[in-house]
Amino acid sequence: MSATAHPPNPNDHPIAPYLRMDRMPHIWCPTCGIGTVVKCFATALEEADVDLDKVAITSGIGCTGRVAGYMKLDAFHTTHGRAIPFATGLKLARPELESVVFSGDGDLSGIGGNHFIHAARRNMDILVILVNNFIYGMTGGQNAPTTPISAKSSTMPFGNFERPFNLPHLAASCGASYVSRWTCLHIRRLTKCMRVALRRKGFRFIEVIAPCSTLYSRLNRLGGGLELMRFYHDNATIKHGIDTREVDIGFQDTIICGNFVDEEKPTFLEMMNAHYGKVLGDRYVPMPAEGGWLHD
Numbered sequence: 001m002s003a004t005a006h007p008p009n010p011n012d013h014p015i016a017p018y019l020r021m022d023r024m025p026h027i028w029c030p031t032c033g034i035g036t037v038v039k040c041f042a043t044a045l046e047e048a049d050v051d052l053d054k055v056a057i058t059s060g061i062g063c064t065g066r067v068a069g070y071m072k073l074d075a076f077h078t079t080h081g082r083a084i085p086f087a088t089g090l091k092l093a094r095p096e097l098e099s100v101v102f103s104g105d106g107d108l109s110g111i112g113g114n115h116f117i118h119a120a121r122r123n124m125d126i127l128v129i130l131v132n133n134f135i136y137g138m139t140g141g142q143n144a145p146t147t148p149i150s151a152k153s154s155t156m157p158f159g160n161f162e163r164p165f166n167l168p169h170l171a172a173s174c175g176a177s178y179v180s181r182w183t184c185l186h187i188r189r190l191t192k193c194m195r196v197a198l199r200r201k202g203f204r205f206i207e208v209i210a211p212c213s214t215l216y217s218r219l220n221r222l223g224g225g226l227e228l229m230r231f232y233h234d235n236a237t238i239k240h241g242i243d244t245r246e247v248d249i250g251f252q253d254t255i256i257c258g259n260f261v262d263e264e265k266p267t268f269l270e271m272m273n274a275h276y277g278k279v280l281g282d283r284y285v286p287m288p289a290e291g292g293w294l295h296d
Contacts, residue, residue, distance in 0.1 A: 018042035018052070020072050027066060031225025033184030033210025034064055037131055038071070040187060041102070044194035055098045058087040060112060063138045063212075064104035064131040071102075081111030084119045087126045095269060095288050098127065098198065105132040105146040109165055113145065120174035122268040123202045129194070130167065130205070131184075133212040141215035148251035152219045167207050169244035172261050177202030179244065179261035184210040185233035186257060193259065202267050209255060222252070 019042065028034050045055070052073055059068035061080035068075040078086045083103045091099040101108070108116055108130050119126065134151065136142040141154035146167065150159045172179045178200045182190040190208060197204040209232050211217065213225020222228045232255055240258040247256040266274070273286040 015039060015042040015046070018045055018072055020070055023070055026070060028063065029214045029225070031213040031229065032063070033133075033208070033213070033229055034067065034131055036184045036187065037064075037129070037190070037208050037210060038067055040191040041129065041194055042071075043191045044198060047191070048195050048198045050098070050198065054096065055100060056087075056090055056094075057100045057102055058083045058090065059101070059103045060107035061138070062104040062107045062136070063133065064102065065107055065138075067102045081107055081113075081115070083107060084112055084115040084126070084128065088115075088119055088124050091124065091126055092269070095125075099125070101126055101128040103130065104137070105130055105134070105165075105167070106136045106144045109167060109170070110136075110145045117170065117174045120171050120176045120203045120205070123175050123177055123265055123271075125201050125203070125267040125269065127197050127204045128206070129208065131208045131210050132167065133210050133216060135212050135216040135219075137212040137215055141212070141219055146249075148249055148253075151216070151251045154215070154219065157219075164249065166244065166248045168205070168247050168260050171203070171205040172244045175203065175265075176205045176261060177263050177265050177267075178204035180205070180259045181207040181209065181247065182257050183229065183233045183236055183255070184208055185229055186236070189238075189257075196259075196262075200262070202265060209249075209257075220251075 056074040057068050057071050058076040059065040060078050060083040068077045076086050083101045087099045087101045132146050134147050135144050135153055143153040143156045143160055145165045147153055147160045147164055152159055168179050168181050178197055180193045193206055211228050217225055217228045236255050236257045238258045239256050244260050249255055269287050276284040
């Protein structure tokens with residue numbers, strides 16, 4: 001660098017308007033995929049030409065739970081496992097907002113698993129982005145509901161014997177209207193998926209595979225974090241529309257990615273308005289149409 005040259009201004013980055021640059025650098029480990037997923041989401045917001053004043057993001061506790069604090073959006077950093085009910089309350093109180101949940105597998109499918117299934121069952125109009133790192137990353141590498149069979153964790157040092165969740169199947173079988181899975185290195189496909197999901201309504205679920213580059217990788221002797229992520233990206237098979245019962249994840253095995261479910265069905269508020277409109281007639285004042293500012 002010459003004596004007159006100036007270092008690059010981080011605020012000049014294309015996605016800087018979507019991030020709280022004053023909180024950078026972030027806390028995620030080198031080669032962690034979460035930052036890449038955040039970049040994809042910011043790009044999707046830009047491509048969808050979203051009014052940022054109409055978007056609210058909610059997260060829980062854990063590595064991915066830190067996302068809400070870095071996005072330049074109205075944000076709630078909630079207690080462990082409670083991101084979905086917070087986002088649900090926000091959507092019911094302010095139906096015109098796009099309510100986004102951005103958190104991890106332990107937070108949403110472990111401690112918050114009951115909220116997950118009921119929000120999907122009700123087809124609540126929220127977008128859930130779940131980053132699956134196969135482990136409890138922030139709290140010490142404990143076994144998670146997504147740890148593949150035979151993979152090691154700090155609480156199962158001889159290998160996991162519990163069958164993990166097949167999260168796309170869980171979401172689809174509970175009633176989600178949109179279900180998709182990509183790895184954190186499927187950058188263009190993941191960005192497009194997020195952009196499409198922003199224009200859908202109902203319970204929209206995106207699972208992003210980003211194995212923990214520190215604890216999961218070290219405990220299972222899988223090399224560096226980038227090597228680990230590339231393994232899943234390079235061993236991914238894309239099968240759009242496949243039966244979600246067939247997308248289980250094995251330890252260091254081929255992983256099935258794609259857009260599995262994309263259906264239009266009535267949301268919770270639409271069903272509520274239809275029901276009470278029929279039962280109460282003119283006495284019922286319907287809730288405002290949800291998401292009309294962005295949805296097709």
